[in-house]
Amino acid sequence: MHRIVIRRLLQVIPLLLGVVVLNFTLIQLAPGSFLDVMTAEQQISDPAMIERLRETYGLNDPAPIQLAKYLWSVLRLDLGFSYRQNAPVFSVIMDHLPATVILMLASIGIALLVGVTAGVLASVKVNTIWDNLVSISAVFFFAAPSFWLGIMLTVLFAVKLGWLPVGGMRTIGADNGALAATFDVLHHLVLPATALGLFYAATYARMMRASMLEVFRLDFVRTARSKGLSRARVVMAHVLRNALLPIVTLLGLQLGTVLGGSVVIEAVFSWPGLGSLLLDSVMSRNYPMVLGILVLSSLVVAVANAAVDLLYFRLDPRIRAR
Amino acid sequence: MPHFSRRQFLAASAAGLIATRLDGLAHADTAAKRGGTLVASWGGFEPQSLFVPPGGGSSPYFTATKTVERLLRLTSDLKFEPVLALDVKADEDFRSYTIKLRPNVTWHDGREFTADDVVFSVLDYWKPISGGVSLKALTGAEKVDQHTVRLMFDQPVPEFFLKSILSGKAGLVIPKHIYAGTNIITNPANNAPIGTGPFKVKEWVRGSHVEYTRNERYWDPALPHLDRLVIRWWRDPASRSAAFEAGQLDIAAFNPVPPPDIPRLTANGKFVAETKGYANSAWVATIEFNSRRDVVKAREVKYALLHAIDREFIADTIYFGRARPSIGAISSSNTMFFSKDVPTYSFDPKKAAKLLDAAGYPVKGGSRFKVNVVSAGWFEENVKLGQYVKQAFEDVGVTVDLAIPDRATSLKRIYTDYDFDVAISNNSASIEPVPQTTQYYTTDGIVKGAAFRNANGYSNPKVDDLVANIAVETDPAKRVVLVHDFNRVVSTDAPLLPLIDLEPVTIARADVRNHSRDADFMGESWSDLWLDR
Numbered sequence: 001m002h003r004i005v006i007r008r009l010l011q012v013i014p015l016l017l018g019v020v021v022l023n024f025t026l027i028q029l030a031p032g033s034f035l036d037v038m039t040a041e042q043q044i045s046d047p048a049m050i051e052r053l054r055e056t057y058g059l060n061d062p063a064p065i066q067l068a069k070y071l072w073s074v075l076r077l078d079l080g081f082s083y084r085q086n087a088p089v090f091s092v093i094m095d096h097l098p099a100t101v102i103l104m105l106a107s108i109g110i111a112l113l114v115g116v117t118a119g120v121l122a123s124v125k126v127n128t129i130w131d132n133l134v135s136i137s138a139v140f141f142f143a144a145p146s147f148w149l150g151i152m153l154t155v156l157f158a159v160k161l162g163w164l165p166v167g168g169m170r171t172i173g174a175d176n177g178a179l180a181a182t183f184d185v186l187h188h189l190v191l192p193a194t195a196l197g198l199f200y201a202a203t204y205a206r207m208m209r210a211s212m213l214e215v216f217r218l219d220f221v222r223t224a225r226s227k228g229l230s231r232a233r234v235v236m237a238h239v240l241r242n243a244l245l246p247i248v249t250l251l252g253l254q255l256g257t258v259l260g261g262s263v264v265i266e267a268v269f270s271w272p273g274l275g276s277l278l279l280d281s282v283m284s285r286n287y288p289m290v291l292g293i294l295v296l297s298s299l300v301v302a303v304a305n306a307a308v309d310l311l312y313f314r315l316d317p318r319i320r321a322r
Numbered sequence: 323m324p325h326f327s328r329r330q331f332l333a334a335s336a337a338g339l340i341a342t343r344l345d346g347l348a349h350a351d352t353a354a355k356r357g358g359t360l361v362a363s364w365g366g367f368e369p370q371s372l373f374v375p376p377g378g379g380s381s382p383y384f385t386a387t388k389t390v391e392r393l394l395r396l397t398s399d400l401k402f403e404p405v406l407a408l409d410v411k412a413d414e415d416f417r418s419y420t421i422k423l424r425p426n427v428t429w430h431d432g433r434e435f436t437a438d439d440v441v442f443s444v445l446d447y448w449k450p451i452s453g454g455v456s457l458k459a460l461t462g463a464e465k466v467d468q469h470t471v472r473l474m475f476d477q478p479v480p481e482f483f484l485k486s487i488l489s490g491k492a493g494l495v496i497p498k499h500i501y502a503g504t505n506i507i508t509n510p511a512n513n514a515p516i517g518t519g520p521f522k523v524k525e526w527v528r529g530s531h532v533e534y535t536r537n538e539r540y541w542d543p544a545l546p547h548l549d550r551l552v553i554r555w556w557r558d559p560a561s562r563s564a565a566f567e568a569g570q571l572d573i574a575a576f577n578p579v580p581p582p583d584i585p586r587l588t589a590n591g592k593f594v595a596e597t598k599g600y601a602n603s604a605w606v607a608t609i610e611f612n613s614r615r616d617v618v619k620a621r622e623v624k625y626a627l628l629h630a631i632d633r634e635f636i637a638d639t640i641y642f643g644r645a646r647p648s649i650g651a652i653s654s655s656n657t658m659f660f661s662k663d664v665p666t667y668s669f670d671p672k673k674a675a676k677l678l679d680a681a682g683y684p685v686k687g688g689s690r691f692k693v694n695v696v697s698a699g700w701f702e703e704n705v706k707l708g709q710y711v712k713q714a715f716e717d718v719g720v721t722v723d724l725a726i727p728d729r730a731t732s733l734k735r736i737y738t739d740y741d742f743d744v745a746i747s748n749n750s751a752s753i754e755p756v757p758q759t760t761q762y763y764t765t766d767g768i769v770k771g772a773a774f775r776n777a778n779g780y781s782n783p784k785v786d787d788l789v790a791n792i793a794v795e796t797d798p799a800k801r802v803v804l805v806h807d808f809n810r811v812v813s814t815d816a817p818l819l820p821l822i823d824l825e826p827v828t829i830a831r832a833d834v835r836n837h838s839r840d841a842d843f844m845g846e847s848w849s850d851l852w853l854d855r
Contacts, residue, residue, distance in 0.1 A: 030730070031727070031730070031731040031734050031735070033730070033734075034730070036730055036733045036737075036738060036771070036773070037729065037730050037733060039771060039772060039773060040733045040737065040773030040774065050771055050772070083508070084370045084371075085371060085528075086371045086507075086508055086510070086512055086513060087513065092528065095527075096528060096529055099529065147558070151558075151560050151561065151564065154561065154564045154568075158564060158568045159564050159567045159568045165568075165570065166561065166564050166565040166568045166570050166571075167556055167561055167570075168530055168531065168554065169527075169530060172361075172531055172552050172554070173359065173550065173552075266529075266557075267556075267557035267558050268558050268560075268561050269561070270529075270554065270555060270556045270557070270561065271529070272527060272528060272529025272530035273529065276368075276529055276557060277528075277529060279557075280367060280368075283728060283729055283730070284370075284730065285730045
């Protein structure tokens with residue numbers, strides 16, 4: 001077991017290096033550099049000043065040298081300096097990371113709770129109105145663009161009903177202690193996490209329904225029923241546990257895509273996370289920041305996938321046996 | 323999407339405006355109320371840093387000017403009012419100016435503001451970093467006494483020109499004790515600027531907001547009226563509309579909400595849509611013809627392509643009436659230098675076709691010739707504008723290869739690689755035309771890699787001479803005549819011309835008072851704004 005954990009974590013290192021090399025190359029291929037954006041924004045027209053900036057930022061080095069320097073600094077756990085934000089990349093990312101992690105966990109939590117519950121309900125009530133309701137809702141939330149859903153939720157719950165805030169992560173200026181601050185963040189989190197989570201819940205619901213129906217047909221379920229176990233016990237203890245395996249796989253895969261999805265949701269809800277920072281950094285060709293975010297998010301995804309693999313061991317005795 | 327004609331939009335906006343103006347007049351005699359928190363935003367994104375010394379665009383300018391001040395301010399009726407300077411006086415030959423500074427001013431950290439700070443700002447910040455070519459003629463700055471500074475130039479400098487710098491984007495005064503001996507561009511204080519302004523930075527939560535508190539030691543003890551100012555950022559205009567409606571946003575500058583929302587927001591008088599406050603940052607959408615490309619070099623071809631474009635349609639349909647067709651190279655909002663005495667290019671496709679025939683480009687095989695059009699993709703409207711221009715050109719038989727790249731690629735293609743036949747871009751011009759407007763036409767405006775300058779390669783010695791004369795003419799009336807001459811020549815040669823003058827709008831709750839009174843509202847300190855609650 002320990003050997004497997006160590007092996008999975010060691011596999012993360014070449015993966016991260018691959019992410020750096022691939023993304024560095026892609027950014028180099030994109031036309032325009034952050035110096036173009038910087039000189040435009042800062043109205044710098046003096047050729048000597050532009051040349052000095054090129055030298056300062058190492059842009060006169062050939063691309064492979066720039067890449068080697070970057071890799072060397074990453075290996076020393078230094079993600080570089082963002083001249084756009086006038087701050088170290090790591091520190092800017094750390095300013096935004098908590099918001100993204102909170103949003104990610106909350107939306108995945110909502111997705112799992114709603115998706116798994118809906119999927120189970122649809123499978124045990126197959127071909128009834130409940131099943132149809134879950135299927136229609138799943139299609140709707142999967143098809144609805146998250147920015148539209150976000151705005152609609154805002155109009156209903158923030159503008160019309162006034163129950164929830166329009167955006168942001170906390171009430172500005174509120175200073176009422178840790179507990180009140182936590183509730184304040186949760187209050188602000190409801191709409192963005194729901195808007196993001198419902199999209200993923202739709203996928204989980206469909207996947208869960210199909211997986212449950214497949215497991216229902218297996219021999220061991222028939223055996224459990226013939227032993228006289230209650231329907232609830234069969235569903236919860238036997239069918240659900242086995243049907244969860246594809247959901248766990250999907251969860252691992254989706255951890256990476258949540259960051260992409262949160263770009264839009266963060267924009268709609270003014271949520272101060274990494275998504276907006278990444279978007280702004282791509283648009284301004286702020287590649288130290290883009291690479292820094294991608295390295296960290298790759299790390300999160302790789303570690304999450306390793307955790308998912310380990311979860312398999314817990315859930316599926318057949319894998320432990322192999 | 324509902325369509326609003328320009329008239330409908332203006333009528334609806336005017337109704338809301340009148341309602342709230344009447345309400346405002348009713349309170350005209352009311353003394354300003356002290357206190358409250360104003361939540362503000364604008365139609366753009368979060369700044370990269372709260373203060374970006376070389377400029378950095380509108381967003382850091384918006385955040386910096388609440389803490390860092392200038393010597394003068396320019397009101398919307400084009401009068402200079404004192405801020406940190408009490409008096410700016412030219413010597414007889416206009417080669418030097420004496421500036422009397424306001425006494426008893428302190429920086430946010432308690433240090434005294436003196437002539438040393440101004441001399442440092444002029445020599446170490448304005449001249450090498452923020453002023454650029456505007457201060458080419460500056461030869462020195464010296465401290466006369468603790469509250470007097472003298473600026474020296476190697477040529478006569480018009481008073482309006484200098485005062486525009488002192489009240490403009492390049493003229494922020496920074497503390498010597500914080501910046502001396504450091505790299506001003508990367509100084510950590512730029513993320514929490516220390517100034518003399520009415521507000522002090524309390525907290526910047528990246529990605530969310532910046533919070534300012536009242537500067538209790540502000541040089542005008544009656545100001546600021548507000549206790550607290552919060553600038554929040556929403557990337558999405560529809561979310562800003564929702565924030566207004568939910569009562570979580572009080573004021574937002576520079577087109578913060580989708581245009582179709584404006585009539586709805588202002589209809590019941592709860593909000594006001596104000597177009598004043600942008601005279602010193604007049605935004606236009608421009609079209610330019612690359613003079614390095616034979617296909618669009620001939621004057622007749624440029625005229626033909628200009629006649630193919632329906633500017634009224636652009637203003638009404640693409641900008642929902644928030645724009646006016648441009649006349650000449652100087653924006654119509656520039657009441658000091660604008661002139662109608664210039665060639666104009668009305669929408670006339672038949673004339674365009676005749677001009678192209680006469681220029682030796684008859685239709686052959688369905689097309690006269692092909693041009694590549696680059697429409698800078700930094701504004702949503704430019705996407706539509708590019709698509710419209712493609713259709714308009716194709717209607718007169720010109721095939722168009724349209725590209726609408728993202729911001730960085732647009733900058734590179736237009737201003738570094740000069741990779742376009744026709745480019746659609748934008749610029750923001752101050753009332754003073756030198757150099758912000760003139761550098762699009764002068765030979766020394768051609769600087770490869772420098773954005774928002776002469777990218778089309780146009781060079782005309784007559785224009786260069788005119789601009790050189792405008793830069794040194796100290797008689798205001800003669801200067802206006804020279805600018806009109808300049809406008810006439812460049813509008814005739816048409817290397818680059820504004821297509822439409824944008825009418826930026828500020829949306830505010832009706833109980834926000836005293837806003838939009840300056841020539842550049844976003845860039846003022848907002849010390850005199852108050853809440854009538």
